[in-house]
Amino acid sequence: MLGQALRNMVNLDNLEIRCYQCEKPRRHRYLTKLGARKLRHLSIDCIENANSVLGLTKRRETSCFSNVETLKWSTPLGSPLPGLTSSACFPELNALEYNEGGLFDRLIAMRPIRRLQIDKVDPYYHPQLLESLKSSPGRLTHLIFIDNPDDFELYTAIIKGAPDLFVQLQHLGGIPWLSHPIAVTFVDSTLSVLKLLPNLTSLSVYTSAYKEKRTRDTLIYLSKLHHKLRKVWLYIHDPRCLLWERHDGAWERREVSSSSSWDITRGILD
Numbered sequence: 001m002l003g004q005a006l007r008n009m010v011n012l013d014n015l016e017i018r019c020y021q022c023e024k025p026r027r028h029r030y031l032t033k034l035g036a037r038k039l040r041h042l043s044i045d046c047i048e049n050a051n052s053v054l055g056l057t058k059r060r061e062t063s064c065f066s067n068v069e070t071l072k073w074s075t076p077l078g079s080p081l082p083g084l085t086s087s088a089c090f091p092e093l094n095a096l097e098y099n100e101g102g103l104f105d106r107l108i109a110m111r112p113i114r115r116l117q118i119d120k121v122d123p124y125y126h127p128q129l130l131e132s133l134k135s136s137p138g139r140l141t142h143l144i145f146i147d148n149p150d151d152f153e154l155y156t157a158i159i160k161g162a163p164d165l166f167v168q169l170q171h172l173g174g175i176p177w178l179s180h181p182i183a184v185t186f187v188d189s190t191l192s193v194l195k196l197l198p199n200l201t202s203l204s205v206y207t208s209a210y211k212e213k214r215t216r217d218t219l220i221y222l223s224k225l226h227h228k229l230r231k232v233w234l235y236i237h238d239p240r241c242l243l244w245e246r247h248d249g250a251w252e253r254r255e256v257s258s259s260s261s262w263d264i265t266r267g268i269l270d
Helices: 002-008 029-033 059-065 103-110 123-135 149-161 183-189 192-196 212-225 261-265
Strands: 014-019 041-046 070-074 095-098 115-118 142-145 171-175 202-206 231-235 241-247 250-256
Touching: 002 029, 070 261, 095 103, 095 261, 103 123, 115 261, 123 149, 142 149, 142 261, 149 171, 149 192, 171 261, 183 192, 183 212, 192 212, 212 241, 212 250
Parallel strands: 014 041, 041 070, 070 095, 095 115, 115 142, 142 171, 171 202, 202 231
Antiparallel strands: 231 241, 241 250
C-alpha cells in the first residue's frame, strides 16, 4: 500500500519515513516504487533493522535515487544499504548523516560531500572517516555532531586529527552550551578547536542551561576571534529555538520556528 501511495507522489521533494517493519520480508522495497523522479531529500529511521535491506543493483531500480542530494538512514544494527555505492545510485549526493563505517565511508569517498552530520559514532571509526574525507571529491562546509554535547571534546579529535580537511567549514553544530560564567576561559579551552576553523559563519548549540547575559558575553568574545561569525542557533527546549544574529557588530536575538540539525544539514535554513 505504501509503495502504491509513493508511486502517485510524483512531485515529492522530501521523504521522511520512520520504519517499524524491517524484520519482515521485502523490507523497504516500497522505495523502488517511488514515482518522484526529483526527490532531493531522503530520511529513513529504521527501528528494528535486523538484516540488510534493499540490495538494489539494477539501474532501473536505483533510478529513483538519481536526484537525491541529502541522505539520512538511521539504523541500530549495521550498514543498511548494500549494493548502493554504484555510480548509478545517489550521483548527486552532497549531504549525509554518518552513523558508522562501511557504506557511509564509501559514499563519502565517492561523492562530493559538503555537509556531514555525525550521529553517535564510536572513536574506533574516526580514522576511517578521516581517510574517506581525504578521498572525497568534496570539501566540508557544514559539520554537525548530534551526540551528547558533553562529548564535544571527544568529537573534536576528528577535526584536530586532520585540520586541513576542515578549513572550509562555515558551520559547526553540536557545541556545548554558551552560558558559561567566564566566557574567555570557556572559549579558549572548551571551544579551542574553533581556532582551526577560520571561515566559520554560524554555529548551532543544544542546551537546557540558558542565561542570556552569559550567552551574549560569550558571543561577543567569540566574534572577536571569528570575524565572519554571523549566526548562532540555540536550541533550548523543543519547539523553542533562539537565533542570535550579529548586525553591525552587535548581537541580537529573536525566537524562530523550531528546526533541527538535519534541517541545517540539508540546507533549508540557508
